Amino acid sequence: MEQHAAVASPEITFPHEPASSTKRVWKVFWILLIITMVELSFGFTIYFIHKNPNFNEHLVLAFKGTIVILSLAKAYYIVSVFMHLGDEIRNMIMTIVLPLLLFIWFIAAFLWDGYAWRNLKNKFNRDLPQQTQPQPEGRKPGALD
């Protein structure tokens, strides 16, 4: 007879039933592996697109955006299944997940700022020492500043 673990703490009202098999773990392993393979194939696609000097920038951006979404999917599976957050009660999940929404603003604001900074430098400070590269052809100076 297999014995089960005791409840870890008197604070816990409803102990989780331990998983009877490791099927779910291996399923998530295959999902993570396949997503990583797809990400790598997109990475190689970008590599070959870059070989053409007149490559389509929007196509590269579309591939990069898809890779970002796939990485978020990987994060979801790791947190939800491997870290068992999906098995916790809803209030607990929300105290972890809701603060992370701040990242939406962080990413939007800081990337926008970086882009505006580049445009300002290109427009006004052409001789700054850290400005090692001339701005590429066709980029409109002064956008977003």
Place this chain on the structure above:
Amino acid sequence: MSTTVPAGYKWWSGGKSPFNVSYGKLMMWYFLMSDTFTFGAFLISYATIRMSQNYWPDPNHVFNTFPGFGHTNLPLAFVSLMTFILIMSSVTMVLAVNAGHHMNRRGVEKWMAWTIVGGLAFLGCQAWEWTHLITGEHAVLINGKIQEISTTVKGNPWGPAVAGLMHDGHQVNTPGPIAFGGFFFGITGFHGFHVFSGVVINLIMLIKTKLGHFEQRGHYEMIEKAGLYWHFVDLVWVFVFLCFYLV
């Protein structure tokens, strides 16, 4: 898997955790959340600086070597191996936690040992990659002179190529943005330090399992808490991999 809670159950009436988890596990979750913001701040500052530059090195060009293959152009290959090692060690960690749920001491010992092996393998890969970048010199045109520089926090040989200029059979570049090395070594180093401390924590858990501490306690919750940390390390790598090697 989810437990059915009777309707109207009073979670907040005191005497128990309103989140149905032990204090230690809840605090591990909040620590990991704060660490997410630390890594997030690092990665976002990297992205901001990268956006502010007209040129940024192509990762497929910088990270294209594999140990034992010399100068063969193998973009993404080595980092794929590192990613696979970390995913694998995450799986062995879940299996250790699962063995702990079933009070299977031998299982916990076996899977914890494999997780430690995975962590050490990852650290070895990172040590090789750092050494390769710091010692590998490339011809760069600086102030009208060709100099051999390597990738450090003070130098970046991965700028745009100088058209038609070769040196010892290699293409000569102009210097790339200085920030590249600082962000790469800073962020992968901070992640590597997490992996290292994770390996130490896992080692302590393995020793405590072998000494029978958790068996006496009647549960293996410490393995779960160490597991949360270890999965977090894997989770951070997903985004380091994304930001430095893929996009």
